Each structure stands twice: as C-alpha cells, then as structure tokens.
Amino acid sequence: xxxxxxxxxxxxxxxxxxxxxxxxxxxxxxxxxxxxxxxxxxxxxxxxxxxxxxxxxxxxxxxxxxxxxxxxxxxxxxxxxxxxxxxxxxxxxxxxxxxxxxxxxxxxxxxxxxxxxxxxxxxxxxxxxxxxxxxxxxxxxxxxxxxxxxxxxxxxxxxxxxxxxxxxxxxxxxxxxxxxxxxxxxxxxxxxxxxxxxxxxxxxxxxxxxxxxxxxxxxxxxxxxxxxxxxxxxxxxxxxxxxxxxxxxxx
Amino acid sequence: xxxxxxxxxxxxxxxxxxxxxxxxxxxxxxxxxxxxxxxxxxxxxxxxxxxxxxxxxxxxxxxxxxxxxxxxxxxxxxxxxxxxxxxxxxxxxxxxxxxxxxxxxxxxxxxxxxxxxxxxxxxxxxxxxxxxxxxxxxxxxxxxxxxxxxxxxxxxxxxxxxxxxxxxxxxxxxxxxxxxxxxxxxxxxxxxxxxxxxxxxxxxxxxxxxxxxxxxxxxxxxxxxxxxxxxxxxxxxxxxxxxxxxxxx
Numbered sequence: 001x002x003x004x005x006x007x008x009x010x011x012x013x014x015x016x017x018x019x020x021x022x023x024x025x026x027x028x029x030x031x032x033x034x035x036x037x038x039x040x041x042x043x044x045x046x047x048x049x050x051x052x053x054x055x056x057x058x059x060x061x062x063x064x065x066x067x068x069x070x071x072x073x074x075x076x077x078x079x080x081x082x083x084x085x086x087x088x089x090x091x092x093x094x095x096x097x098x099x100x101x102x103x104x105x106x107x108x109x110x111x112x113x114x115x116x117x118x119x120x121x122x123x124x125x126x127x128x129x130x131x132x133x134x135x136x137x138x139x140x141x142x143x144x145x146x147x148x149x150x151x152x153x154x155x156x157x158x159x160x161x162x163x164x165x166x167x168x169x170x171x172x173x174x175x176x177x178x179x180x181x182x183x184x185x186x187x188x189x190x191x192x193x194x195x196x197x198x199x200x201x202x203x204x205x206x207x208x209x210x211x212x213x214x215x216x217x218x219x220x221x222x223x224x225x226x227x228x229x230x231x232x233x234x235x236x237x238x239x240x241x242x243x244x245x246x247x248x249x250x251x
Numbered sequence: 252x253x254x255x256x257x258x259x260x261x262x263x264x265x266x267x268x269x270x271x272x273x274x275x276x277x278x279x280x281x282x283x284x285x286x287x288x289x290x291x292x293x294x295x296x297x298x299x300x301x302x303x304x305x306x307x308x309x310x311x312x313x314x315x316x317x318x319x320x321x322x323x324x325x326x327x328x329x330x331x332x333x334x335x336x337x338x339x340x341x342x343x344x345x346x347x348x349x350x351x352x353x354x355x356x357x358x359x360x361x362x363x364x365x366x367x368x369x370x371x372x373x374x375x376x377x378x379x380x381x382x383x384x385x386x387x388x389x390x391x392x393x394x395x396x397x398x399x400x401x402x403x404x405x406x407x408x409x410x411x412x413x414x415x416x417x418x419x420x421x422x423x424x425x426x427x428x429x430x431x432x433x434x435x436x437x438x439x440x441x442x443x444x445x446x447x448x449x450x451x452x453x454x455x456x457x458x459x460x461x462x463x464x465x466x467x468x469x470x471x472x473x474x475x476x477x478x479x480x481x482x483x484x485x486x487x488x489x490x491x492x493x494x495x496x497x498x499x500x
Contacts, residue, residue, distance in 0.1 A: 149332055149333075149334050149336045150336055150338055152302070152307060152330075152332060152336060153330065153332055153335075153336025153337075154336070154338070154349070155307055156305045156306075156307060156328075156329070156330035156336075157349060157350040157353050157397075157401070158326060158350075158353060158354070159353050160353075163353055167338065167341075167349060167353075168338065171338070171340040171341075172338075172340065174340075246340075248339055248340045248341075248381045248383070251381055251383045251384055
C-alpha cells in the first residue's frame with residue numbers, strides 16, 4: 001500500500017516535471033531571446049554551479065526561510081489559539097490585527113535595515129512578520145469555529161485550560177495550521193527574494209539578481225531552478241508532516 | 252435517600268443584552284441508583300439543566316445538590332452529549348483514556364481500566380480506529396465507555412440515542428439497562444422519544460416549554476423490564492405521556 005502510493009506520487013512528480021520542461025523549451029524556442037535559455041542549458045549550468053557557487057547561497061536562503069517559518073509558527077499558533085478561544089480578547093484585538101494585516105510588510109524593510117542592520121536578522125524578521133499574520137488569522141479562525149461539543153465534552157471530563165489546548169484546540173486546528181504554513185511558504189519565498197536583493201551579497205535572491213545584471217542568463221536560470229527546488233522540498237516536508245500528524249483527516 | 256436534589260433552580264442566558272430565563276422554579280429529586288428521564292418540547296432548557304449538573308455552567312440560582320454536594324465539589328459526574336463529543340483526532344482507545352489521563356492516573360491503571368471497559372462494551376478490536384471509522388451505535392458505545400471508565404456515580408445523557416436507527420436504538424437501551432444493573436449508577440437522561448422514556452425511566456419528568464419547569468412527574472414501575480415493550484401497561488403509560496406532551500404544544 002505505502003510502496004504503491006510512493007510510486008504513484010513519484011510518477012506524478014515526473015509527469016509534472018516533463019510538462020514544465022517541455023513548455024519551457026517550446027517557449028524559449030518561440031521567443032528566441034538570450035533572456036530565456038532552453039531548459040537543457042539552464043540545467044547544465046545548474047549542475048555545474050550547484051556544488052561550489054550555488055550551495056552557499058542556497059544554504060543561507062534555506063536558513064532564512066526555515067527559521068522564519070519556525071518563529072512565525074511558534075508565535076502565531078499559540079496566539080491564534082488563545083484569541084480563537086477567548087472571545088473578549090478576540091474582539092479587542094481584531095481591529096488591531098485587521099488594520100495592520102493589509103499593510104504590505106515589505107515597506108518596513110528600510111526601517112528594519114536601520115534598526116536591525118543588514119545582516120540576517122532584519123531579513124528573518126521581515127519574512128517572519130509576513131507569515132506570522134497568515135498563521136495567526138488562520139489559526140484564530142479555526143479555533144473560533146471549533147464545534148462547542150468537543151469543548152463541552154472534554155470540559156465535562158474536568159479538563160483544565162491547558163488540557164483543553166492540548167487535547168482539543170491544538171489538534172483540531174492543526175490541519176488549518178499546516179494549510180497556513182503551505183500558503184505562508186509561498187509568501188516567504190517571494191519576500192525572501194525581495195529582501196535578498198537589497199544590501200546583501202548572500203542568498204539565492206542575490207545570486208539571481210547578480211546573474212541578471214551581468215547578463216549571465218544561464219546562471220540566472222540555474223538560480224531560479226535552485227529556488228524552485230528548495231520551495232518544492234519544503235512543500236514535500238510539510239506534506240509529510242500533515243500525513244503523519246493529521247492522519248485522522250484522511251480517513 | 253435522594254441522590255440528586257434540585258430546588259427552585261433558575262437559570263438565565265443572555266441574548267441581545269436581555270436576560271432570557273431558560274429554567275424557572277425547577278425542582279426535581281432522584282433517589283440513589285435510579286434512572287430518571289426528562290421529556291419535553293424542544294428548547295425547554297433540558298440541556299441547560301445538564302450543563303448546570305455537569306458543572307459547565309455555574310451561573311444559576313437555587314439549590315443543586317448531588318449527594319449533598321454542589322456540582323462544583325462533585326467530581327463523580329459524567330456527561331454524554333447528543334453527538335457524543337468524541338474527538339475525531341483521537342483513536343477510540345485515546346478517547347476513552349482521556350478522562351483518566353486528565354485525572355492523572357498511572358499508566359498501568361489507565362491501561363487496565365481501558366482494557367476492561369473496551370472488553371465490556373464489545374469494542375476490543377476497535378481500539379486503534381478513529382471515530383469516523385465507526386457506525387453510529389459503535390460511536391455511542393465509545394461515548395459510554397469514555398464516561399464509565401471514570402466510574403461515575405451520576406451519568407447525565409443528553410438525547411444519547413437520537414441519531415441511531417430504531418433497532419440499534421433499542422439495543423443501546425438494553426445495553427444501558429444492563430450497565431446500570433451492573434454498576435448501580437444514578438442516571439438522568441433527556442429524550443424526545445416517549446417509548447424510550449417509558450422503557451428506561453423509573454421516574455419520568457415532563458417539562459413545560461420555555462422557561463422550563465416540571466409540570467408532571469410519573470413513577471413508572473415498568474421501567475427496567477426487558478420484556479415490557481408492547482405490553483398493555485407500557486402502551487397505556489406511553490399514551491398518557493403522549494397526551495400530556497401534546498397539551499404543551
């Protein structure tokens with residue numbers, strides 16, 4: 001059963017890759033511009049650059065995204081659960097959240113650069129801030145909409161507040177939390193690119209922009225492939241987490 | 252000896268900044284080890300009553316005594332809700348263990364008690380399944396197991412069998428009777444089903460519409476007889492109940 005699933009999944013991934021590469025190839029033949037090299041050329045330069053040039057950039061980018069996701073989860077989930085459970089606190093905080101949520105956090109980059117310096121911290125804080133809102137709002141709504149039956153029946157077992165969070169609120173909201181992480185990952189990657197194009201010489205975003213400005217399009221696409229693969233691997237990781245942690249959803 | 256004693260209970264809930272009474276001047280008493288059944292129109296405050304007894308609602312006036320103690324001091328009450336309240340993210344075994352876990356029982360004790368109750372309710376092979384993988388009757392058994400594993404003195408049930416088909420429903424009523432005879436629990440059960448009330452209730456309380464209060468009380472000598480269904484006396488009492496309830500609507 002498991003082996004069969006795995007084979008099926010790998011087949012789908014293979015088919016998706018072929019479709020992607022084929023349309024890329026056709027597009028590049030049609031456009032005939034050096035700005036869009038054929039996939040083979042890009043893949044060759046990706047293979048050539050990966051061990052020495054790309055790897056350090058990839059590592060630092062991965063570190064930035066993964067740490068941001070982690071911090072945003074650790075902050076956003078408990079706060080979201082708390083607000084979803086406590087109506088008063090929710091009503092009090094909702095205007096604050098909704099007023100600050102729509103502001104594109106990227107505009108604060110200059111402030112973060114001044115306050116936190118041009119190192120990793122300012123970048124991680126900005127990415128974290130963007131995903132934090134997403135996780136907070138999704139978790140809060142999931143906790144808010146939790147069926148009262150579950151809460152009442154567990155409270156009637158004389159559960160305290162902490163036990164309610166542990167046995168009811170957290171597991172009930174976990175599928176929603178993982179969904180928000182998947183959405184957040186996409187946003188994190190785009191914010192990552194942006195923050196890595198300012199005031200840094202490290203990271204896959206810098207690598208791509210640097211290749212672009214030196215008109216090395218094959219290098220640029222090697223960077224894009226690397227970024228895509230990194231995101232894909234993180235998605236697979238989140239999917240695996242969901243399979244293990246939320247097996248009850250897929251019955 | 253009266254195990255459950257309620258006198259002049261009044262409970263209100265807030266709606267649109269208005270106090271709406273759910274229960275008014277509600278009095279009821281139930282002897283130790285007996286089965287009481289509450290029957291009445293929808294929205295007459297039956298569930299409100301159970302939430303007070305289960306210490307989920309402390310906002311009430313009047314006297315509520317369970318074996319001489321207030322609901323707050325009484326940790327031997329178990330509650331089974333209409334939709335069972337089983338947690339879909341926990342397996343059958345974990346659902347049943349939850350109450351013992353919350354009480355901080357030792358691992359061996361939890362394992363021993365869970366094993367025993369699973370066996371008693373015919374759920375032994377189902378311990379690793381999730382509630383979504385069970386039939387309605389099985390889910391109800393799990394809900395009963397989760398309550399009984401705590402060895403309660405008072406079992407509160409809010410329309411426990413209402414979503415089951417007729418035959419499973421009767422099976423569950425018989426099972427409840429058997430369990431009651433084995434444990435000598437005091438049971439207070441809410442139902443909409445007249446036959447169920449007559450089959451199970453040694454005392455049957457008929458409630459009025461909102462605000463709920465008890466308007467009629469029957470003492471039912473037929474309750475607990477496995478073969479009383481369909482007998483003359485059974486039908487007569489059922490008809491009398493039916494007439495009483497019809498007058499309310």
